[in-house]
Amino acid sequence: MATQTASPTAATARSSALPIVAAAVTVVLWASAFVAIRQAGHQISAGALAFGRLAVGSIVLGALVATRQRVWPSGRQWLLVLACGVSWFGIYNIALNEAERHVGAGIAAMLVNVGPIIIALLAGLFLGEGFPRGLLGGGLLAFCGVVLIGIATAGGAIGDATGVVLCVVAAVGYAVGVVCQKPVLGHVPALSVTWLGCVVGMLVSAPFLSSFVHDVSHASAQSLLLMLYLGVFPTALAFTTWAYALRHTTAGRMGATTYIVPPLAILMGWLLLAERPPWLALVGGAVALIGVAVTRRVR
Numbered sequence: 001m002a003t004q005t006a007s008p009t010a011a012t013a014r015s016s017a018l019p020i021v022a023a024a025v026t027v028v029l030w031a032s033a034f035v036a037i038r039q040a041g042h043q044i045s046a047g048a049l050a051f052g053r054l055a056v057g058s059i060v061l062g063a064l065v066a067t068r069q070r071v072w073p074s075g076r077q078w079l080l081v082l083a084c085g086v087s088w089f090g091i092y093n094i095a096l097n098e099a100e101r102h103v104g105a106g107i108a109a110m111l112v113n114v115g116p117i118i119i120a121l122l123a124g125l126f127l128g129e130g131f132p133r134g135l136l137g138g139g140l141l142a143f144c145g146v147v148l149i150g151i152a153t154a155g156g157a158i159g160d161a162t163g164v165v166l167c168v169v170a171a172v173g174y175a176v177g178v179v180c181q182k183p184v185l186g187h188v189p190a191l192s193v194t195w196l197g198c199v200v201g202m203l204v205s206a207p208f209l210s211s212f213v214h215d216v217s218h219a220s221a222q223s224l225l226l227m228l229y230l231g232v233f234p235t236a237l238a239f240t241t242w243a244y245a246l247r248h249t250t251a252g253r254m255g256a257t258t259y260i261v262p263p264l265a266i267l268m269g270w271l272l273l274a275e276r277p278p279w280l281a282l283v284g285g286a287v288a289l290i291g292v293a294v295t296r297r298v299r
Helices: 008-040 046-066 076-099 105-112 115-126 133-153 161-184 190-204 206-218 221-247 251-273 279-296
Strands: none
Touching: 008 221, 008 251, 046 076, 046 190, 046 206, 046 221, 076 105, 076 161, 076 190, 105 161, 105 251, 115 133, 115 161, 115 251, 133 251, 133 279, 161 190, 161 221, 161 251, 190 206, 190 221, 221 251, 251 279
16 A cells, blocks of 8 residues: 655645644743733842743743754854843733832833834844844734733832833843844744743743742742742743744744734733623734734735
8 A cells, every 4th residue: 555645735724824823822821921920029029020920931841842952053053042031031020020019010011012113123223134124014903902902901000110120121021032033043042042042031030939848838829829820821831832833934924823822811801800801902902813824915
């Protein structure tokens, strides 16, 4: 009996679909992180939560890396990995955790999603991706949708200035991390890059170790489970699927997909926390999705 093999067209279709699936996994898990951070943050402080999340993520990713042939960065790539770990895994997580103590989740998601615009600008300047009108136009449209979500979920109130500043710090850390990560992914597997970044981020948050020990010893089982969830899924899994997807597309286009996170976060809050979103948030979600669709059509 003749052995049937997949046609080149089918194989190409599968290889093209995998980065899209990976990006979808990332945005769903990152959206869930906003809900988990808000809940766990009632009993675990910002720095302690970041350390615990990154420690769990480092252990899980390290176990996976140990089973594979390791490919290490070389030369300047180490500096890029270090910058990614400090800015994205470290500063971003600490700043976001603390920000959600000062502003609502909708506003936090809105402000952090300044990040994709910064990514598009930095990628155009430093990665040679240029400034496609469709990407910038779609990103602006998606950001307008996120603004509507933020206004709707906060009742028009921004919150205190500390939370706003911390969200912007998180957005900048996210953008710098992505732009530093992109060149390395052409030479080092996504899993290894994610693990190294996570370890660096854990070291950045290590000064909060004493707070971590104190908070964990007094936290409820639910808060501890949420911290474990953050480490395994939105960190270990989602950052790896992100890196895989980023390896197969531009930083600007990949960053624009995260505009889907705020609508999903609103939906999850509705389903899990019984927080029914106002109609303006639903409109904003639809606008954000349209904007992301525009960016994904950019060739």
